[in-house]
Amino acid sequence: MDKKYEGLVKQAIEAMKNSYSPYSKFRVGAAVLTKEGKVFTGTNVENASYGLSMCAERVAIFKAVSEGYTEFEAMAIASASGDASPCGACRQVMQEFSPNMKVIFAGKEFSLSELLPRPFSGGSLNV
Amino acid sequence: MDKKYEGLVKQAIEAMKNSYSPYSKFRVGAAVLTKEGKVFTGTNVENASYGLSMCAERVAIFKAVSEGYTEFEAMAIASASGDASPCGACRQVMQEFSPNMKVIFAGKEFSLSELLPRPFSGGSLNV
Amino acid sequence: MDKKYEGLVKQAIEAMKNSYSPYSKFRVGAAVLTKEGKVFTGTNVENASYGLSMCAERVAIFKAVSEGYTEFEAMAIASASGDASPCGACRQVMQEFSPNMKVIFAGKEFSLSELLPRPFSGGSLNV
Amino acid sequence: MDKKYEGLVKQAIEAMKNSYSPYSKFRVGAAVLTKEGKVFTGTNVENASYGLSMCAERVAIFKAVSEGYTEFEAMAIASASGDASPCGACRQVMQEFSPNMKVIFAGKEFSLSELLPRPFSGGSLNV
Numbered sequence: 001m002d003k004k005y006e007g008l009v010k011q012a013i014e015a016m017k018n019s020y021s022p023y024s025k026f027r028v029g030a031a032v033l034t035k036e037g038k039v040f041t042g043t044n045v046e047n048a049s050y051g052l053s054m055c056a057e058r059v060a061i062f063k064a065v066s067e068g069y070t071e072f073e074a075m076a077i078a079s080a081s082g083d084a085s086p087c088g089a090c091r092q093v094m095q096e097f098s099p100n101m102k103v104i105f106a107g108k109e110f111s112l113s114e115l116l117p118r119p120f121s122g123g124s125l126n127v
Numbered sequence: 128m129d130k131k132y133e134g135l136v137k138q139a140i141e142a143m144k145n146s147y148s149p150y151s152k153f154r155v156g157a158a159v160l161t162k163e164g165k166v167f168t169g170t171n172v173e174n175a176s177y178g179l180s181m182c183a184e185r186v187a188i189f190k191a192v193s194e195g196y197t198e199f200e201a202m203a204i205a206s207a208s209g210d211a212s213p214c215g216a217c218r219q220v221m222q223e224f225s226p227n228m229k230v231i232f233a234g235k236e237f238s239l240s241e242l243l244p245r246p247f248s249g250g251s252l253n254v
Numbered sequence: 255m256d257k258k259y260e261g262l263v264k265q266a267i268e269a270m271k272n273s274y275s276p277y278s279k280f281r282v283g284a285a286v287l288t289k290e291g292k293v294f295t296g297t298n299v300e301n302a303s304y305g306l307s308m309c310a311e312r313v314a315i316f317k318a319v320s321e322g323y324t325e326f327e328a329m330a331i332a333s334a335s336g337d338a339s340p341c342g343a344c345r346q347v348m349q350e351f352s353p354n355m356k357v358i359f360a361g362k363e364f365s366l367s368e369l370l371p372r373p374f375s376g377g378s379l380n381v
Numbered sequence: 382m383d384k385k386y387e388g389l390v391k392q393a394i395e396a397m398k399n400s401y402s403p404y405s406k407f408r409v410g411a412a413v414l415t416k417e418g419k420v421f422t423g424t425n426v427e428n429a430s431y432g433l434s435m436c437a438e439r440v441a442i443f444k445a446v447s448e449g450y451t452e453f454e455a456m457a458i459a460s461a462s463g464d465a466s467p468c469g470a471c472r473q474v475m476q477e478f479s480p481n482m483k484v485i486f487a488g489k490e491f492s493l494s495e496l497l498p499r500p501f502s503g504g505s506l507n508v
Contacts, residue, residue, distance in 0.1 A: 018195045022249070024277065024304055026506050043193045046304060047223050048249035049341035050278055052216055053304035058181070059189045066170045066186050068145045079505065087303035087501040088476070089179055092469030096174050110499070117496060120468040122149070122175035124460065125407050151404065151431055153379050173431060176468035177405055180431035206378065214374040214430035215349070219342030237372070244369060247341040251333065252280050272449045276503070297447045301477050302503035306470055312435070313443045320424045320440050322399045343433055350428050376403070376429035 001109040002102075005074055008033055009104060012078040015041035015056065022046060023053070029078040030056035032064055035071040040064040057090035061097065074102035074109075082106065091116040128236040129229075132201055135160055136231060139205040142168035142183065149173065150180070156205040157183035159191055162198040167191040184217035188224065201229035201236075209233065218243040255363040256356075259328055262287055263358060266332040269295035269310065276300060277307070283332040284310035286318055289325040294318040311344035315351065328356035328363075336360065345370040382490040383483075386455055389414055390485060393459040396422035396437065403427060404434070410459040411437035413445055416452040421445040438471035442478065455483035455490075463487065472497040 001009075008031050015029030021044050028044040042059030057077060064072070075094065077086060083106035086094070094101055094112050099119065103110045128136075135158050142156030148171050155171040169186030184204060191199070202221065204213060210233035213221070221228055221239050226246065230237045255263075262285050269283030275298050282298040296313030311331060318326070329348065331340060337360035340348070348355055348366050353373065357364045367373075382390075389412050396410030402425050409425040423440030438458060445453070456475065458467060464487040467475070475482055475493050480500065484491045494500075 018193050020192050045189050045192045047220060049219055049247055050300060050304045050307035052219050052343055054189055059193050062172050062181055062186045063190050065147050065172045066145050081505045084505045085499045085501045088469030088473030088497055089306055092176055092179055093174060116469055118466045120176055120466045124462045124465045125175055177427060177431045177434035179470055208378045211378045212372045212374045215342030215346030215370055216433055243342055245339045247339050251335045251338045272447050274446050299443050299446045302506055303473055303501055306473055308443055313447050316426050316435055316440045317444050319401050319426045320399050346430055346433055347428060374430055379429055
């Protein structure tokens with residue numbers, strides 16, 4: 001992991017404190033770094049109807065986009081287990097914006113393109 | 128609609144500017160007011176895999192929760208059509224936190240309990 | 255509840271046996287009756303990434319639609335707690351196809367229009 | 382692609398005919414083969430609230446699970462563009478049941494483990 005991301009990892013860990021996870025009891029935090037150098041944090045927000053639960057990674061991205069930031073350099077993920085990787089849904093939402101962003105978890109750094117090879121993309125839809 | 132929510136409605140309208148909606152071309156904005164008086168805005172964030180799209184209302188709530196605010200007084204919703212109501216999924220996410228919050232759209236004020244009667248809740252799960 | 259739906263309720267109860275719910279341990283079953291008189295059953299299918307979990311009600315509808323049936327007369331819901339109502343997301347998916355369908359749970363019969371008043375609909379999108 | 386999957390691909394193509402996709406106009410079909418040799422088909426089922434749309438791949442799996450089948454050998458995917466790969470959410474739902482299943486699209490055969498490396502899994506949750 002590039003040393004320059006150590007601060008981002010700390011922010012992901014810090015974001016875990018606001019986790020709303022009464023169902024899984026599994027706290028997750030995320031911090032996304034935009035191309036402009038801004039950081040947005042997220043945490044998981046669960047729901048009694050399990051399928052309406054939302055992951056920390058996507059909350060971080062939704063916050064950034066809603067504030068006008070749509071290009072990402074890297075995301076760090078922290079979790080109760082320490083090694084959780086992003087789920088497929090989160091990978092797809094990252095893919096929408098920054099197919100080559102870095103993703104950091106379990107103390108290692110990956111490219112999103114390694115984590116979601118042959119991605120489904122808007123190109124298929126002819127948008 | 129209570130006059131005190133006019134500012135909230137304006138913030139929902141303003142939030143539409145960051146809408147990421149290349150698939151529907153339907154811009155939505157939302158602004159949620161917490162019990163403490165803080166406002167968080169959201170906008171819809173779509174995805175090439177349509178099912179991973181997220182509504183403005185939930186983005187606003189996820190932002191608030193991720194910043195430590197989990198009790199809501201009211202939410203205002205603005206949209207390209209001017210009269211869009213929150214979808215059922217957004218109603219359920221509001222229900223998780225504040226079953227009696229106010230929901231404002233189309234120039235009118237509703238209670239969430241009117242919009243999602245006999246709600247599914249965590250009580251059923253014995254959490 | 256109309257007596258003619260007693261069989262549908264039984265099918266919803268029977269459908270619970272296939273519930274895949276290792277995370278919530280909350281078994282749900284559903285049975286939807288099409289306008290043509292066909293019945294499709296569903297059960298909840300959960301996921302380690304909680305947000306990818308799916309409710310029984312939507313599984314029943316997705317099955318019907320994928321077999322070419324898109325108009326529904328009624329849905330019965332059964333659950334471990336005996337009284338669970340459909341979540342907002344399921345109400346919205348029912349709304350897409352049959353806004354006036356009957357929804358049966360806790361031994362009572364409702365109209366979807368009572369359970370999801372002022373629904374968000376495709377009309378807002380000008381589809 | 383193994384010749385033995387040619388029939389499965391045909392069933393995925395055939396399943397496209399029931400696609401409910403008024404919003405994207407993008408028809409998708411899927412066919413999943415269980416360990417027992419049964420095939421379940423699915424198609425995409427969209428919703429006015431885009432986020433409640435469901436992919437063909439998950440519909441096929443939900444159908445199978447709701448009928449008592451939870452182990453999969455292979456899934457074939459067909460789409461209007463001919464080459465669409467499964468989105469990240471669908472890969473995660475496959476992962477829940479059969480991490481090493483085959484996934485066939487664009488005339489090629491992949492292992493799910495190639496398409497979703499370092500997957501998030503229930504193990505992280507200590508279920």
